Amino acid sequence: MSASITCTSLSFAWADGTPVFDGLDTSFGPGRTGLVGANGSGKSTLLKLIAGQLSPVDGVVRVSGEVGHLPQNVTLDTALRVDQALGIAARRAALHAIEAGDAAEEHFETVGDDWDVEERALAALGELGLGHVGLDRTVGEVSGGESVLLRLAALLLRRPDVLLLDEPTNNLDLYARRRLYTAVGTWPGLMVVVSHDRELLDLVDQTADLRSGSITWYGGNFSAYEEALAVEQEAAERLVRVAESDLRRQKRELTDAQVTLARRRRYGQKMYDTKREPRAVMRLRKRSAQESAGKYRILHEEKLAEARERLDDAVEAVRDDDVIRVDLPCTAVPPGRSVLTLRELELAHGARVERGLDLHGPERIALIGRNGAGKTTLLRTIAGELEPVSGEATAHVPLRFLPQRLDVLDGGLSVAENVARFAPGATPNRIRARLARFLFRGARADQEAATLSGGELFRATLAALMLAEPAPQLLMLDEPTNNLDMASVRQLTTALASYRGALIVAGHDMPFMESLGITRRLLMEEGELREITPEAGPYPA
CATH class of the missing domain: 3.40.50.300 (P-loop containing nucleotide triphosphate hydrolases)
Incomplete structure (x- = not known):
């Protein structure tokens, strides 16, 4: 079997x-x-x-x-x-x-x-x-x-x-x-x-x-799934537009029906007041008009309720594709400005940067290499978390480091309170307005960090670093897509596309890395950091 x-x-x-x-x-x-x-x-x-x-x-x-x-x-x-x-x-x-x-x-x-x-x-x-x-x-x-x-x-x-x-x-x-x-x-x-x-x-x-x-x-595979899903979502969004139009039409018809009924009531009352017909006939006509008006009103209210239900169903079929927006002007780095200098750097676990490295302007660096080659050690040294054995690692602009472990936030504080720790000069209203760009709106900004899902924790950590004061003009990410679902990866890609500072990303997810518009590739191999060309492939043979 x-x-x-x-x-x-x-x-x-x-x-x-x-x-x-x-x-x-x-x-x-x-x-x-x-x-x-x-x-x-x-x-x-x-x-x-x-x-x-x-x-x-x-x-x-x-x-x-x-x-x-x-x-x-x-x-x-x-x-x-x-x-x-x-x-x-x-x-x-x-x-x-x-x-x-x-x-x-x-x-x-x-x-x-x-x-x-x-x-x-x-x-x-x-x-x-x-x-x-x-x-x-x-x-x-x-x-x-x-x-x-x-x-x-x-x-x-x-x-x-x-x-x-x-x-x-x-x-x-x-x-x-x-x-x-x-x-x-x-x-x-x-x-x-x-x-x-x-x-x-x-x-x-x-x-x-x-x-x-x-x-x-x-x-089919994931690419086929994405294509099928895109077709479904296009159809679902079209249904939402149709349902919204139908709802507006039903509201207009209900309003028109209410106006018509009000006009009929005024006319009936006028006839009753002027006694143009026998009282018994007028009572019968009034009762019949009330019954007709009740049915008319109920009919339109039912149609409106059905239109609302169709809209709710249509909206439910459309997925939440909210995007993170981090187009913060203060993160921008002008071309040619010196961002980072590494000179004769020897790291804690033996890796080294003997030839030196200079980063200028809003460059986007892919830091690649095998597990254990020293990529994380290099990023932690640049961030000041580790002391180099010798040499220098000098950042010339404000920087922030997003580690693999996402252990930046205080789990007992809310998302808004965590961001306030990094930006003590910002007002609560300013913090909440900026958190909305990271999809933390209203009560979501008051969630404790310890209760967040993996994707939410990543967004909250990224928000805390990006909204920090001074604003980071060099952002370093270590294996950022680990444990992120596809929607979160897409959100991260969109967020980094609008980031205007310099970027260093260490990782092995090559499709994600290439989606960021990488300008240079640095390979950590056999204890040395060197630059490689795109023609060499992700790793040279």
Whole structure:
């Protein structure tokens, strides 16, 4: 039987009663499915329910086949040996014992039919670019990105029928991503992948859009999904315009009907006052007129209510595509102005900038390189968070640094209060007016930072840095798209497009980087920072 996942009347809520799913019915069949949706829509929760890590409040999840789950935040005991992390330590030890001449029955039982377990393990590591990682090394000796691939290698060795991947490219450099893309592209079973990585989502066979607790299916990869969604949204917006026009027409007709009824009442009263007809006839005519007027009014009120309902339905189908606007004049840097100088800089963990670097005007720099090459260390040194071993890193304009961890805000303060910390001279009204540009309007600006979703936290942190005083004319972002949904990535791209200062972005999400209008590329490799040309590709061969 082929692998499958079926969710029937699935309901789930968090301990505080916040609902996530209420009667969800859906199923996943063979092939690769991209599960997309806004941050907080329940994508990771659904994967955990399928994997059996969470229990539904109601309904059932049926899975045909063994499940392998790669969670969003991979944590492995750093003391584990690689073979233990891969789950083959016992079979490997038994195999070595047999090869050494120990013919105990329990060794043969442990090995079973898996006599090539070591070869398969080394092959799996090699396919993911971990061929240099020996089976006897410890997890603590590999980088964070390599530990993600190590966990994936363990799943591939198990050969599960169903593979669930939750943001697998987070913290992976471009080399590692390419290995992951190959593994995903050749996966033969059922796969459900949650990701914000366009290149990864373009490898799937179908796309499941999770929104408001229900799933809408689209055939094809993410690019095909976006095209289909654009057509849907154009049609939905057209329906809104039609519904708004109909509502205005029904309001006019109701007003006209009320005027007509008022005119009829005045005429009837005049006839009654002048007694032009017998009293009994006039009473009958008045009662008939009242009944007719009541029906007439009810008819138009019903039509108005139906028009309002059609408009509400049409508006509901249109997605919120609000954009962040940060066209702040005080962030502008004139061409030619010196922004940043690096001279004979040696960083805390051995990386260096021997040739020096000068940044001028509103340049847009892509800082790329493998995990562990020193990109974050360089940004933290420029920001003044780390002292260089030697040399100088001098910023000539106000700068702000957005770290990967987004640990800039005080979780106990509201969004507005956090921004006030960075701009103590700004009035509350000015802060709220500017926060509206970051989609924090009204009561949203009063939310505590600790209660924000991932996308909201990112926007709030970006707002605090961008609205700081003095305004940043150099903005540095470290892996900004990690854990952001596609809508948030689009909002960030739009925000940075209107930013008029200098920009340094460290990351591995090349489609996002290129969308920013990058003017220079800097590669951190083998402990040195050097400039590369676009013709060399993201990384030189």
